[in-house]
Amino acid sequence: MWKNNNWHTYDEASDTAIIFVHGFFSNSHSCWTNKKAKTFWPDLVVEDLRIPRVSIYLGGYYTNVDSGLLGVRECSDQLFDALRRRSQIGDASPITFPKLIFVCHSLGGIVVRYMLESYREHFTSHKIGVALMASPSIGSDYADTFAKIASFYKNRVGKQLRMNSELLADLDGRFKVFVESREHGTFMGVEAVEHVGFLHLRWLPGFKPIVLEQSASRYFSGRRIVPDTNHSTIVKPGDLDHGGHSILVDFLNNKFFPAVGEPVITEKKIPPIKSENHSFKLTVGQGPLFDIYDETCEPYYLERKIDKQIAVEFSLNSFWLYGASGTGKTSIVKRLLGGAGAKAVEMCFSQCTNSDYRQAFIAEMIETLHLSDKDAESMPDRTFNNLKRIILDGVGANKFLFIYIDEVPSTGDQDGAEKHLLLLIEELLTAVKQLAKTNAFRLVVSSLKKPNLDSSQNLSKLSGYMRFIECERWAEDELAALIDLITDNLDMVGSDDLPDNLISSSHGSPRFIKTFLKSKISYPDKSDAELISISSQGFQF
Structure with missing residues (x-):
C-alpha cells in the first residue's frame, strides 16, 4: 500500500x-499518476529544466470512504504533524x-x-506559495448529491464538502483574513479550474464539473481554466505541455520566484528551525492562545460564573447552551464533558x-453512536426506536x-x-427517563439561537429534563481578566503593549481577543x- 508523507526528492x-x-x-x-502516459507529476517537475532545483515532498492524510469521524481539522493535523517530522x-x-x-x-x-x-505561528517566517488545483473552497454540488452515501459511511469530510457548509463558510472567511494579514511578498497563490465533467461527450452535454468555477476561484487574481x-x-499531466503543469511552471517562474528569489543552493545543510522557540508553542491546540479546549489548556482557561452554573445544571439535567459565535460555548462544553x-x-449537525x-x-x-461503539456490528436502521434502544443500551449496567x-x-x-430538534429531544428524553429508570443520560446542545419553546409538546415536563442557558457576550471585567x-503566560506581548480600545x-x-494577540505576535510591524x-x-x- 502506498504511504503518504515522504520525500520524493530531497x-x-x-x-x-x-x-x-x-x-x-x-x-x-494515485492522485498524481497518469496511468495511460505512465507519468507521475512530481517526476515531471524534476525533469523540467524550467523549474529550479528544489526538494519535493509527497504530503497526505487518511481519506477513504470509511474514514468516519476524521474531518478536515483531523486531516490538517495529520499533515502538519508530518511536515514537522524528520524522515526515518x-x-x-x-x-x-x-x-x-x-x-493541492x-x-x-x-x-x-x-x-x-490554524497553525499560522509556525509559518510566520516562511515564504509560501499555494497552487489550488480544482479545490472546492466553498464546496461542491456533487458532495450534496452523494450526501446519503457519505452519511451511510459516516464520512465527516464528505459532509463538510457540501456547498457552503458551515465549516467551509467559516474557513473561507478566516483564510481571507490570513491572506490579507501576511506581509507583502511572503504569500501568493494561483487557482486552476477544471474544464469539463468526468463524462464529457460533445454530443451529450449536461455533465458539469465536480468543482465549479465560483468555488475553485476565491482568493487569488488571474484564475486559470485548464x-x-x-x-x-487536471493533476495527471502526461507530458510537460499539459495545462495543469504549465500553470505550475508559470506560477513558479512568473510569480513565486520573482517575489521571493530563486532557490538558494548552498553546500551546507539548512539549519532546522528550532521548534523550541516560544512563538512556535502558541498553536491553537495548546498554550494561552488555545482555540479548542482540551485538558492541556486548563492553566489558561478563565473560569466564569456561567461555568459554575452549567456544572450545577449538568449534575441534575441536560442543557441547551445558546449564544453568539465566538463567546466560548464549545470550550465551556468540552471542559465540562472532559471532567465528567x-x-x-x-x-x-451542520450537514443536516x-x-x-x-x-x-x-x-x-x-x-x-454506532461508530463510537467498538463492539457494535452492522449499522441498524435509522429509526427512532433504534435510537432509543442504542441509548438505553448505553446507560445500562450503571453506565453514564x-x-x-x-x-x-x-x-x-x-x-x-x-x-424539529427540540421536539426530537423532548420525545427522546421522555422515553429514556421512563424506560431507563436512571438519571445516567445527558443531552448537551450548542446553537447560535435559542430554540422557540412554544413548539414544545409539554413545556413543563421538558423544563424538568432540560435547561436552556444563554452564553452571553463577555463583560469588560471578564475580558480584562482573560x-x-x-499576557501573564506570554513572553512576547504584555498587557501594556495592547491598545486601549481592544476590549x-x-x-x-474572547475569540476576537485571541485573534488580535495571534496577529500581533505574527505581524509585529x-x-x-x-x-x-x-x-x-x-x-x-
Whole structure:
C-alpha cells in the first residue's frame, strides 16, 4: 500500500520545497499518476529544466470512504504533524525549508488552507506559495448529491464538502483574513479550474464539473481554466505541455520566484528551525492562545460564573447552551464533558439541512453512536426506536452516556431545524427517563439561537429534563481578566503593549481577543489599528 508523507526528492542544498497534497479518496501516488502516459507529476517537475532545483515532498492524510469521524481539522493535523517530522533516515522535515510551495488537489486545498490558518505561528517566517488545483473552497454540488452515501459511511469530510457548509463558510472567511494579514511578498497563490465533467461527450452535454468555477476561484487574481481537463486529469499531466503543469511552471517562474528569489543552493545543510522557540508553542491546540479546549489548556482557561452554573445544571439535567459565535460555548462544553469521567459522544449537525430534519437528526445520531461503539456490528436502521434502544443500551449496567450536539443548523423559519430538534429531544428524553429508570443520560446542545419553546409538546415536563442557558457576550471585567491571564503566560506581548480600545473593539468576544494577540505576535510591524481591522474580519457584531 502506498504511504503518504515522504520525500520524493530531497536536496539538502536547496532552501525550497514543493509539497504535493492529494485530494479526496486518494493518496500521494494515485492522485498524481497518469496511468495511460505512465507519468507521475512530481517526476515531471524534476525533469523540467524550467523549474529550479528544489526538494519535493509527497504530503497526505487518511481519506477513504470509511474514514468516519476524521474531518478536515483531523486531516490538517495529520499533515502538519508530518511536515514537522524528520524522515526515518534523518532527512530534515519539510517545515525547516524557508520557502514552501503547496500543490493541492481538491480536498487537499481545503486541508492546506485550514492548516496554514490554524497553525499560522509556525509559518510566520516562511515564504509560501499555494497552487489550488480544482479545490472546492466553498464546496461542491456533487458532495450534496452523494450526501446519503457519505452519511451511510459516516464520512465527516464528505459532509463538510457540501456547498457552503458551515465549516467551509467559516474557513473561507478566516483564510481571507490570513491572506490579507501576511506581509507583502511572503504569500501568493494561483487557482486552476477544471474544464469539463468526468463524462464529457460533445454530443451529450449536461455533465458539469465536480468543482465549479465560483468555488475553485476565491482568493487569488488571474484564475486559470485548464482546457480539456476534468476533476481528475487536471493533476495527471502526461507530458510537460499539459495545462495543469504549465500553470505550475508559470506560477513558479512568473510569480513565486520573482517575489521571493530563486532557490538558494548552498553546500551546507539548512539549519532546522528550532521548534523550541516560544512563538512556535502558541498553536491553537495548546498554550494561552488555545482555540479548542482540551485538558492541556486548563492553566489558561478563565473560569466564569456561567461555568459554575452549567456544572450545577449538568449534575441534575441536560442543557441547551445558546449564544453568539465566538463567546466560548464549545470550550465551556468540552471542559465540562472532559471532567465528567464518563463516555461522551460528540455529534455535528451542520450537514443536516434537508427538509426532513427529524429523520436527518435521527440518522446522524444513530450513525455516530454506532461508530463510537467498538463492539457494535452492522449499522441498524435509522429509526427512532433504534435510537432509543442504542441509548438505553448505553446507560445500562450503571453506565453514564453523554451526547453533545454541536453546530445545529440555524434556519430561522418557524418549521425549521431548531423546532424539529427540540421536539426530537423532548420525545427522546421522555422515553429514556421512563424506560431507563436512571438519571445516567445527558443531552448537551450548542446553537447560535435559542430554540422557540412554544413548539414544545409539554413545556413543563421538558423544563424538568432540560435547561436552556444563554452564553452571553463577555463583560469588560471578564475580558480584562482573560487578557491578564494570557499576557501573564506570554513572553512576547504584555498587557501594556495592547491598545486601549481592544476590549471595546472585541464586542464581548474572547475569540476576537485571541485573534488580535495571534496577529500581533505574527505581524509585529503592523499598527494596532491595522491588527484590529484584520481581526474584525469574519466577525458579525
